[in-house]
Amino acid sequence: MFSEVLLQEAHPEPHTLEREREAVIFHVEVPLCCHSLQTPNYTLPNRRTSCGGKAKHTPNFISPSLRHVTVLPGKGLKEFIKVKVAASRRLSYRMLFYSLLFFTFLLRFVFVMTAVDNIDGENKCSSIGCLGKKFGPKILGRSLESNVPEVIYGILDQPLRKDELEGRSDIPQTLEEFMIQLKEVGYDAKTFAIKLREMVTLMEQRTREAKIQEYLYRHVASSSIPKQLHCLSLRLANEHTNNAAARLQLPSAELVPALVDNNYFHFVLASDNVLAASVVATSLVRNSLRPQKVVLHIITDRKTYYPMQAWFSLHPLSPAIIEVKALHHFDWFTKGKVPVLEAMEKDQNVRSQFRGGSSAIVTNATEKPKVVAAKLQALSPKYNSVMNHIRIHLPELFSSLSKVVFLDDDIVVQTDLSPLWDIDMNGKVNGAVETCTGEDKYVMSKKLKSYLNFSHPLISKNFDPNECAWAYGMNIFDLDAWRKTNISSTYHYWVEQNIKSDLSLWQLGTLPPGLIAFHGHVHTIDPFWHMLGLGYQENTGFADAESAGVIHFNGRAKPWLDIAFPHLRPLWTKYIDFSDYFIKSCHIRAL
Known part of the structure; x- marks a missing residue:
């Protein structure tokens, strides 16, 4: 019996290139018990025979170019095969798993590629042909590559x-x-x-x-006066003329000293809207825990004074004290030049030519809708109203008072506001709610860059665009601290600069110059005291608004307009008596 030796060339000679990688089998006769092989170049180590004798060497020459020598014994071949088969079986299972995994991914890949080709319009080619289109001629014989993205992107x-x-x-x-x-x-x-x-x-x-x-x-x-409100003013003016009860002195003579008494809670409201002023006053007094300590100073213009006096004469809010005065009743306002009136006159002239008016703004085909909306809002008459500018002169208008809370006419008071007098202002002038932090990212995301034009060098070199803004609407003003500053003169200076620059520093409102004038003089108060955005954020929840101390319908959707948000309007209308004669006669409804 003989052993079989498998020899394979590792480095074929040049003249045997055609036999590269061929295996050559030599049959070498050796004793069964002897497994040593010695050559001049390679020597297999001697091994003992089964009988203890030493095997003889067989001087067979093996070429140095041979790289593998395998000796397969004749005896024990079955045992050798069993070991190989067991090892191969373990390898086969592992290879089978990886093969299946590979083919799974391959099939998914083929499916995606053929689907893309069908979208490309190449639905007449086979799956293999479409893959050839993707991977080129070396694999599947197609060289054309897909250009779907390039075609679509190029056209779009x-x-x-x-x-x-x-x-x-x-x-x-x-x-x-x-x-x-x-x-x-x-x-x-x-x-x-x-x-x-x-x-x-x-x-x-x-x-x-x-x-x-x-x-x-x-x-x-939002710029027009609803006919119902116009009707109300006319009927009240007529009542003022014909009914002595509508011409009462407000307040009565015995209550006049309270108007300058700092032991009372003084509120200031500037408005030319009778219905809006009545809601603010009613909500303030009704929710006060000490209404007998409440003094509300209502400031209006000349044309609205008689209707306003008639309403509060016929609808007293005792025990609270209500004062109604027109601007021309203030001695300070009638003496000499009033900066706010001069600024308003200049501002009105500039705004009348601003951007060519609403028609030119709307017909501009290059502007985005939100930009158009902002420019239209800048034309609103309310931004040129003296009622909006009057708050900057509170120290002069109320020279005997130390602290007041200023209220806009589009707010509703829902809680007792007397705790505002217990807030320590730390020497600051203006107690206000900041508008750069809060859950509502639309309303409470306002910084100075939201109001001022930082592309203008006069703004960019003086202010930080990321500084937090604050809100008008419900503000605590320490008038004693205010009188020690130059806030009012700073306000008028910047209003004048904006007019000279053709409204390029800011476009609308009294808040931008207020942000500048009160810079460094603001004390932040809790947001509970002033919830904003009910006039432009329709997503405001009713429950959230109902739980706030003061809600503010700032924005175009005022609660007295038909464009008000229906789910928020009841928070305002609940303070109107729709059975009242004047309300009914002017067809003012809760909707």
Whole structure:
């Protein structure tokens, strides 16, 4: 019996290249018990025979180019095979698992690639052909690569003029129409991109036009006086003329000393809206724990004075003390030049030419809807109202008072406000709620850059754009501390600078110059005392608003307008007596 030796060349000679990697089998006769092999170049180690004798050497030459020598014994071959088979079986199971895993991913990959090719319009090619298109000729014989993204992106990046879409009837109007055409016609990638661009562009144009129309209508609605409120003013003015009870002195003579007594809680309200002022006054007194200590100073203009006096004469809020005065009743206001009136006159002239008016703003096809809305809002008459500017002169108007709480006429008081007098202002002038932090990221995200134009060097070099802003509407003013500062003169200086720069420092409102004038003089109070945004944030929850101390309908959607948010309006209308004669006669309803 003989052993079989398998020899394989490791480095074939040049003249045997055609036999590269071939295996050569030599049969070497050796004794069964002897497994040593010795060559001039390679020597297999001697091993003892089973009988204890030493094996003889067989001087067979093995080429140095041979790299493997395998000796397979004749006897024990079965045992050798058993060991190999057991090891191979373990390897086979492992290889089977990895093979199945590989083919699973391969099949998923093939499915995705063929699906993309079908979208590309190459639905006539086989799966293998479509894969060849992806991977090139070396693998599957196709060299054309997919250009779906390039085709679509290239077309979508091309500008589309508005006049290109005018009068076109073949453009899908809705997504449903687009899908029907896509299924019936079977667009290729290029046509798909063209149709998609046309449809989306057309929808964007229509959406923009609709939003601008909405903002224009809201601007008109918020700038106009509802006929019901106009009716109320006329009826009250007539009542003031014909009814002596509507011409009472407010307050009565015995209560006049309380107007300058700092032991009372003094509130100031500036308004030319009788109904709005009545809601503020009623909510303030009704929710006060000590209404006998409440003094409300109502400031109005000349034309609204008689209706305002008639209303509060006929609707007293005892035991609270109500004072109604027109601006021309203040000695300070009638002496010499009043900076606020001069600024208003100049401001009105500039705003009348601002951006060419509302028509020019709306017809500008390049502006975004929100920019158009902001420019329209800048034209609102309320921003040129003396009622908005009068608060900057509180120290002069109430020279005997030490502290007041100023209220806007679009707020509702829902709690007792007397604890505001216990707040330590730490020498600051203005107690206000900051508007840069809070759960509502839309309302409570206001910083100086939200109001001031930091692209103007006069603003950028003097202020920090990321500094937190605060709100008007419900403010505690320490008048004694105010009189020690130059806040009022700073306010008028910056208003003048804005007018000279053609409203380029800021566009609207009295808050921007207030943010500048009170810079460094603001004491932050708890947000509970002033919840904002009920006039422009429709997502404000009723429960959240109901739990606030003071709610503010700042924005266009005032609660006395038809454009008010229906779910928030009851928080305001609950303080109106709809059975009142004047309310009923002017058809003022809760809606």
